[in-house]
Amino acid sequence: MNSLLAAGDGGGLHFPSIESLLEWPGFLFEGNTFLELNKVGLIYLWAMVAPLVIFTLAIRKSSLVPRGVQTVAESSVDFVRENIVMQTMGPDGMKFMPFLLSLFFFIFFANITEVIPFIQFPANSRMAAPAFLAIVVWVVFNGVGIKSQGFFSYFKNTIIPPGVPGALLPLVAVIEFVSTFLVRPFSLAVRLFANMLAGHLLLVTFAVLCENLWAKNILVSIIWAPFIVLIGLTGFEILVAFLQAFIFTILTAVYIGGALHPEH
Amino acid sequence: MIDLLAQADNALDGLKAVGAGLGYGLAAIGPGVGIGLVVGNAITAMARQPESAGMVRTTMFLGIAFTEALALIGFVVFILLNFA
Numbered sequence: 001m002n003s004l005l006a007a008g009d010g011g012g013l014h015f016p017s018i019e020s021l022l023e024w025p026g027f028l029f030e031g032n033t034f035l036e037l038n039k040v041g042l043i044y045l046w047a048m049v050a051p052l053v054i055f056t057l058a059i060r061k062s063s064l065v066p067r068g069v070q071t072v073a074e075s076s077v078d079f080v081r082e083n084i085v086m087q088t089m090g091p092d093g094m095k096f097m098p099f100l101l102s103l104f105f106f107i108f109f110a111n112i113t114e115v116i117p118f119i120q121f122p123a124n125s126r127m128a129a130p131a132f133l134a135i136v137v138w139v140v141f142n143g144v145g146i147k148s149q150g151f152f153s154y155f156k157n158t159i160i161p162p163g164v165p166g167a168l169l170p171l172v173a174v175i176e177f178v179s180t181f182l183v184r185p186f187s188l189a190v191r192l193f194a195n196m197l198a199g200h201l202l203l204v205t206f207a208v209l210c211e212n213l214w215a216k217n218i219l220v221s222i223i224w225a226p227f228i229v230l231i232g233l234t235g236f237e238i239l240v241a242f243l244q245a246f247i248f249t250i251l252t253a254v255y256i257g258g259a260l261h262p263e264h
Numbered sequence: 265m266i267d268l269l270a271q272a273d274n275a276l277d278g279l280k281a282v283g284a285g286l287g288y289g290l291a292a293i294g295p296g297v298g299i300g301l302v303v304g305n306a307i308t309a310m311a312r313q314p315e316s317a318g319m320v321r322t323t324m325f326l327g328i329a330f331t332e333a334l335a336l337i338g339f340v341v342f343i344l345l346n347f348a
């Protein structure tokens with residue numbers, strides 16, 4: 001049951017088992033539960049260090065007319081400000097800018113390793129980090145709501161939307177409670193995780209297809225078909241890696257904005 | 265008897281695979297139609313009012329994200345049925 005395309009024994013096309021695609025052995029501090037490091041952990045460390053390096057370099061050599069790495073840093077900050085903060089929270093949301101920017105960069109750099117040669121593994125296709133990020137976002141938007149509106153009025157404003165007829169109120173309140181406090185973090189985590197896992201499996205499928213056709217000389221004449229699809233999918237996955245970081249961040253901004261300003 | 269049990273086990277595995285495939289396929293229908301509606305209407309809005317394209321695009325991505333979640337849950341169920 002652990003192979004998708006295994007066709008009998010011998011000749012067929014062998015798809016690697018999903019464990020071998022997703023579970024990496026530790027190579028540092030083996031046996032130590034807290035310190036053991038594998039490829040996924042290494043990618044997360046990279047996703048943490050890479051934005052730090054980019055922004056430190058941009059600050060160190062900053063000039064009025066941006067050049068080189070400073071252009072990258074400034075345009076990304078500008079992108080997050082114009083497309084995420086201003087669109088969803090307005091000028092009030094500028095104080096959440098550092099949080100949203102680090103969220104965006106962490107997710108993006110953990111995703112983009114999906115298409116970087118020799119790494120080719122999106123760290124967010126393991127559930128741990130998306131789930132943890134979703135919990136962080138849950139704590140932040142609830143904390144912001146409680147701080148700006150007070151505990152009871154935040155709760156009331158959240159589960160009782162304005163303008164609901166009395167008879168429907170119990171039903172609507174239950175639905176709003178479940179969708180705000182339970183479904184939001186769940187769907188946030190599952191969206192990121194499932195998108196990256198699906199992308200990884202797609203790329204692996206076509207790479208395995210290419211490799212198998214390459215190995216059997218007689219089929220070399222049709223290798224271009226899966227190869228072209230593989231190249232197209234790689235481009236698509238770059239888009240998905242960016243888009244998922246963007247969507248995670250913008251949903252966070254929407255949730256924080258909703259907690260900041262209750263609907264009237 | 266053991267033969268029969270083994271056969272039943274094989275049949276169960278097969279049914280699981282069929283269910284996983286059907287489940288994902290069915291879960292993809294609704295979101296497919298839904299994302300089509302969202303993007304189609306967003307394009308109409310952008311064509312009518314190009315100056316509001318930025319706002320429409322942001323809202324469009326939000327709508328896509330919410331619509332897509334159901335298909336992704338279907339995909340997760342597929343993975344769970346096949347590999348867990």
